[in-house]
Amino acid sequence: xxxxxxxxxxxxxxxxxxxxxxxxxxxxxxxxxxxxxxxxxxxxxxxxxxxxxxxxxxxxxxxxxxxxxxxxxxxxxxxxxxxxxxxxxxxxxxxxxxxxxxxxxxxxxxxxxxxxxxxxxxxxxxxxxxxxxxxxxxxxxxxxxxxxxxxxxxxxxxxxxxxxxxxxxxxxxxxxxxxxxxxxxxxxxxxxxxxxxxxxxxxxxxxxxxxxxxxxxxxxxxxxxxxxxxxxxxxxxxxxxxxxxxxxxxxxxxxxxxxxxxxxxxxxxxxxxxxxxxxxxxxxxxxxxxxxxxxxxxxxxxxxxxxxxxxxxxxxxxxxxxxxxxxxxxxxxxxxxxxxxxxxxxxxxxxxxxxxxxxxxxxxxxxxxxxxxxxxxxxxxxxxxxxxxxxxxxxxxxxxxxxxxxxxxxxxxxxxxxxxxxxxxxxxxxxxxxxxxxxxxxxxxxxxxxxxxxxxxxxxxxxxxxxxxxxxxxxxxxxxxxxxxxxxxxxxxxxxxxxxxxxxxxxxxxxxxxxxxxxxxxxxxxxxxxxxxxxxxxxxxxxx
Numbered sequence: 001x002x003x004x005x006x007x008x009x010x011x012x013x014x015x016x017x018x019x020x021x022x023x024x025x026x027x028x029x030x031x032x033x034x035x036x037x038x039x040x041x042x043x044x045x046x047x048x049x050x051x052x053x054x055x056x057x058x059x060x061x062x063x064x065x066x067x068x069x070x071x072x073x074x075x076x077x078x079x080x081x082x083x084x085x086x087x088x089x090x091x092x093x094x095x096x097x098x099x100x101x102x103x104x105x106x107x108x109x110x111x112x113x114x115x116x117x118x119x120x121x122x123x124x125x126x127x128x129x130x131x132x133x134x135x136x137x138x139x140x141x142x143x144x145x146x147x148x149x150x151x152x153x154x155x156x157x158x159x160x161x162x163x164x165x166x167x168x169x170x171x172x173x174x175x176x177x178x179x180x181x182x183x184x185x186x187x188x189x190x191x192x193x194x195x196x197x198x199x200x201x202x203x204x205x206x207x208x209x210x211x212x213x214x215x216x217x218x219x220x221x222x223x224x225x226x227x228x229x230x231x232x233x234x235x236x237x238x239x240x241x242x243x244x245x246x247x248x249x250x251x252x253x254x255x256x257x258x259x260x261x262x263x264x265x266x267x268x269x270x271x272x273x274x275x276x277x278x279x280x281x282x283x284x285x286x287x288x289x290x291x292x293x294x295x296x297x298x299x300x301x302x303x304x305x306x307x308x309x310x311x312x313x314x315x316x317x318x319x320x321x322x323x324x325x326x327x328x329x330x331x332x333x334x335x336x337x338x339x340x341x342x343x344x345x346x347x348x349x350x351x352x353x354x355x356x357x358x359x360x361x362x363x364x365x366x367x368x369x370x371x372x373x374x375x376x377x378x379x380x381x382x383x384x385x386x387x388x389x390x391x392x393x394x395x396x397x398x399x400x401x402x403x404x405x406x407x408x409x410x411x412x413x414x415x416x417x418x419x420x421x422x423x424x425x426x427x428x429x430x431x432x433x434x435x436x437x438x439x440x441x442x443x444x445x446x447x448x449x450x451x452x453x454x455x456x457x458x459x460x461x462x463x464x465x466x467x468x469x470x471x472x473x474x475x476x477x478x479x480x481x482x483x484x485x486x487x488x489x490x491x492x493x494x495x496x497x498x499x500x501x502x503x504x505x506x507x508x509x510x511x512x513x514x515x516x517x518x519x520x521x522x523x524x525x526x527x528x529x530x531x532x533x534x535x536x537x538x539x540x541x542x543x544x
Contacts (some may be wrong), residue, residue, distance in 0.1 A: 018501055037084060079542035080520060088133035095125040131191040138185035140520040144464040146181035147173075154477045179496035182519065186489035190200075190482060199468075202484040203461050206491035211457065212498040213445040215505035234448040236456045237442030239463035244413055244438030246466045247293045249431070251287070255462050259529040262410060266364060268357040269343045271327050285325050287340065293417065296339055297431045301421055304341040306333040337421040350418035358409045365402045373399050398451050413441035472521065503527055 120126060148202075151171050152158060162169040171177060192198050217223070224514065246254045247262070263270065263286045273283040284292070295318075296302065305316040307329050317325055317338075324342055331345035344353040377384070377395055384391045416437030445456060469476045480486075497517050499506050503526045506512050517523045 025260045030163040080137050084133040086135035088129045092129040117342050122215035125340040127192045134188035135185050139518050141183045143182035143519045146178040176497045178498040180493050183493040186492040190485045199484050203486040209491040209494035212505050216498045216502045217254050231449045232456045233445035235444035235460050239437040239459040242441035242463045250470045261449050267360045295320050295486050300426045300430045302338050304338040308333045347433045354415040362407050369402050400449045408444040413437050416440050
């Protein structure tokens with residue numbers, strides 16, 4: 001008996017063959033098919049059209065007619081077109097609103113940048129909306145095509161083809177064939193111009209794919225003897241090491257917002273301009289201080305020659321470091337290293353400076369993460385009402401753990417400069433010690449290992465993006481035209497394959513709903529109706 005078709009054609013009904021289904025004007029009939037479903041039209045008719053003037057009610061088709069139109073034709077393609085059109089309109093509207101906010105509201109007080117007029121077909125917003133809508137449409141069409149092809153090849157009538165072409169038949173009849181084939185729709189991302197957003201999308205999808213693949217392997221028992229401390233936090237030291245090195249030596253390859261956050265929460269190690277300092281004299285900016293530290297690395301960390309002890313020395317600083325003289329000239333004479341004189345000129349003790357930093361940086365970070373976590377907890381307001389003490393206790397723990405992690409990570413990265421200056425010879429790993437310093441700072445992710453997975457993976461994505469740009473800048477590798485699109489397609493294939501094999505490995509109900517919507521199965525969570533400990537275990541692993 002032939003295999004049942006997974007998406008059978010709609011059964012014929014008396015209404016579908018009646019002339020009533022075609023009494024509507026053809027243009028209006030097609031417009032209704034590709035813009036609204038029969039169920040949506042019934043709701044619209046009930047709440048809006050029925051309350052409209054009598055003339056409009058007479059001209060509007062009845063819900064029965066629209067339902068007959070849907071049953072009389074293949075509604076799968078129409079549904080795919082409807083969804084893609086809505087994605088296009090919603091994304092285009094959202095991008096236009098965002099441009100309006102950024103250009104009119106957020107840029108008040110600053111001179112707006114003049115933008116060169118370009119054709120509407122070259123508009124990045126239009127091409128992004130077109131790319132997203134095409135990905136959705138092609139993904140649905142390809143998924144349905146490969147699903148029906150697989151079903152037909154598994155039937156008895158296709159047995160001769162399977163015998164003649166065993167490899168091709170094996171590939172097309174695989175359980176993963178529809179998922180992998182539908183992922184070819186990802187090539188539509190190439191409609192959008194090759195810029196930072198396209199690279200960010202490719203990195204995000206590929207890293208999430210690797211995360212879900214690891215979850216699937218873990219669910220299948222590939223890592224049976226994992227130690228209790230094993231988790232995603234172990235990626236953080238490598239990410240922070242690379243990011244700190246790029247921040248010092250390749251700031252053009254470093255995410256600006258990430259760097260601004262670090263600099264704004266470094267109260268002790270970056271000396272700000274004193275209020276009493278004469279305005280006519282120059283004072284090094286934070287980025288100048290960081291550049292001076294990079295130059296010290298290249299000069300193998302020179303010692304500090306205090307102008308207070310040696311007033312006759314008219315050039316205590318190397319010529320490339322003359323810009324930091326307002327900070328180092330009045331530094332404490334007992335400081336032995338020039339880096340320490342730059343970071344904490346008024347305190348000769350590196351350890352007390354580190355402790356002072358912790359006390360000064362913790363309160364602002366605590367306020368910041370309290371606000372952020374409180375906002376993110378608002379969607380769970382029902383849980384807070386049902387068990388307020390338990391939920392508030394968990395929220396407080398997450399805030400404190402993240403605050404401790406970020407405070408100690410930033411402080412340890414800056415403090416490692418003093419640590420290595422006192423422990424290591426000047427010429428030993430002069431530039432590579434920045435990576436080691438970031439690695440030491442990243443080890444503090446251990447304290448936030450139970451709830452900081454999203455933060456860790458976010459830093460990993462930033463590190464991958466930064467490392468790629470540093471490699472291209474230094475000539476370690478060359479980019480391939482459209483390579484980011486290929487990475488996106490490969491990541492989408494892996495995500496689809498994991499979702500097909502083990503939906504529980506795709507963590508997050510909204511992500512599973514999104515994948516179901518992408519396939520045309522509806523905006524539903526495949527695991528929503530399942531009960532048992534399996535789903536709870538997977539969600540618990542997402543916190544580690």
